[in-house]
Amino acid sequence: MKLQSQIDALESLSALDSEIKDLQEQLSREREALDKKRQALQELDAKLVRDRQSVEDMEKMRNELMLELRQMSNQIEKSREKLARCRTEREANAAQREVEELRKLYRDREIEIERVNGLADQARQGIESTTADRDKISSELGETEGETTSRLGEVQSSASSKETSRKDIVARIQPALYRRYELVRKRRGTALAFTTDGTCSECHMRLPPMLYQQLRRNEEFGQCPSCNRILYFRIDVPPGEASQSEEGPSTGP
Known part of the structure; x- marks a missing residue:
């Protein structure tokens, strides 16, 4: 084969390879951007599931603490009645200690309920923020996913066509x-x-x-x-x- 014919073929091949490379890079960028949004949506969905479960668990804990609080309130009332019936100083001192211990436990439960309520409120605020982020990404995907998928198909088709042309050029090269x-x-x-x-x-x-x-x-x-x-x-x-x-x-x- 003459050198010039090989030069012409290599020039055509080099130009085509450059075009194919650009198309492949475009495909990679488009797919990466689409995959990132899909991945972000999945992660936010998973976070919402975890956070909602966390709020549910905290509400369950709060209800259990409230039940304990009511039970302690009844115990305190009974201890006060017991204190009122005491006839000796020794009995009165023992009953007073019991009332004070129950009051301390009661206050501890109140503090724990306040803490759980605070954490639950924070979690609910987090759920609102996460839901807003999730809805935004979902809306963006809804608006662009179809168009992006169609564009990816067109770029892929163009790349495949050029790959076919490439084979024809390669056949002319030693x-x-x-x-x-x-x-x-x-x-x-x-x-x-x-x-x-x-x-x-x-x-x-x-x-x-x-x-x-x-x-x-x-x-x-x-x-x-x-x-x-x-x-x-x-x-x-x-x-x-x-x-x-x-x-x-x-x-x-």
Whole structure:
């Protein structure tokens, strides 16, 4: 195969690979953004379940403490009646201690109920905040998920179409050259470079004079000593001449 035909094929392949890479990156970004919102929604749903269960447990604890409080109130009343019936100082002192101990336990339960109520109120406020966040993300997903999914399908279809075109281009490239191209592309992101003036177009490093002269003969590809990309020589056509070439020769006034 002529070198120029291989250059043309590699240029087409390199341009197509760049387009495919852009599409794949777009797919990755879109999917990542969508997955993040879905994940955030799942996490908020799970948090709401935990927080609601926590409030339920605290309400149960509060009810149990309230029951204990009523029982203690009855015990205190009975102890007071017992104190009133005491006939000796010893009996009175014992009954008084019992009343004081019950009052202390009663106050401890009141403090515990206040603490549980405070925690339950905080949890309810947290549930309200979490619910607002959850509803916001759910609304955003509802508005954009369908559109994003459709766009992902279009981008995926475009990428698949370009992959098919890529196979056609690869078929025009010598197998050994293609293997070399793929090896460099996987390492460097891009595999093809050219020179017009002795400088690599990709890494911008100066080429050895002997290598540059070899490339100018357009007999074979070279390899950049700095970035290892496949190198070829491209004639540097000034913009004005390129425009005239595309428009055709001037016919004069």
